[in-house]
Amino acid sequence: MSKMHVKLNLNGREVEDLAEPRTLLIHFLRENLNVTGPHIGCETSHCGACTVDMNGKSVKSCTIFVAQSNGADVTTVEGLANPDGSPGVLQEMFREHHGLQCGFCTPGMITRAHRFLQECPNPTEEEVRFGMAGNLCRCTGYQNIVKAVMAAADQINSQKEAVT
């Protein structure tokens, strides 16, 4: 099968490469573009380790053909650091609240949490759990992930208040 030109706006930058349409978005990101933040956990749409933001929505990039994503805006965990390269609020809160142990699920968790907090800026604990239900963690038991997301929500909201 012949290859196609794939263009993405990835973390605010235009990128382009040749790929077969059947290439999964996660493989295109990791192997063609060397963007290895999003991980491959299950490759069967269950674990959420491959979560990226596509056109403003959280999606599992192991279940999307690169052809479907052609032309899309994609954000990965690499795009969530502060402009100076220091950890963003969510990353900092995951660190502070021990929201990770082995760290394998973390890029997917943080990328999902980033979008979730835009959909639901003042979440209850239950809403965090429901909103993050597509991301599995084998280490933490989730308690500290929930704490980290709640703490990030507080921080983001108080930063917003400070501005207004």
Place this chain on the structure above:
Amino acid sequence: MIPSGFEYHRPENVSSAVEILKKHGDDARVIAGGHSLVPLMKLRMAEMAHLVDLQEIAELRRISFNRDNVVIGAMTTQAEIVSNGQLSSLIPILRETALLISDPQVRNMGTMGGNVAHGDPGNDMPAVMQCLDAGYTLSGPDGTRTVKARDFYESAYFTVRSDDEILTGITIPMPVMSGYAYEKQKRKIGDYAIAAAAVLIGDGKASVAFTNLSDTPVWSASASRALASGSIEQCVDCAMDAIEPQSDIRGPAEFKKHVAKVVLRRAIHKAMERTK
């Protein structure tokens, strides 16, 4: 987990999509959200030379509210069903059901058209559409036709849709009975139903349908009639005659029959409480 190769198409309207399907026959298949199809293709349980992506077709994304019905465009995602306030207040069972489908990421990609067209007996929307007596509009080379959800499903993954037809929209007759419930028993978040029941009650009418308790969704006329006349026990008996669960990884058939009764009773009580 690498699917076999295909040529990719992204047409901008229904007629060009139908044209591609007509040209390539069963070598072509449409992809909506891909969250049923991509997993099958990875397992090589589905292969095709041409994949026709419907994402660019704006006319398939509309939801229109009319006096006698609501029409949901095939490419409306499950997440859009959850977030549409007007739809949720008119037909709340849709939101209740969509929230029980998998997780946020899957609901962002999975579409209403894909969910009902696929013919997977585990999908939740088909039984709800039968319960609502919805119609599916199909567009093919010979024009457009509407098939009732209750007549659409033949067996697992087989429906009356022909290969060159696209399901463009789902028409739900209005008004909908005010008492509603979708009760789903599943092993964990993100799993398909062990058993699920959709119930609507109101104005002396009732409608009862089931997910994953046969090789198609099941709407039972006799269970619906029994419930309309006020007999819950007779409704449960009729429902048990209508379903034919198979033993599989979600449990033995006897267990599923038991769970079917439980979810049906729960759905009936919830729907009755909600009747306005």
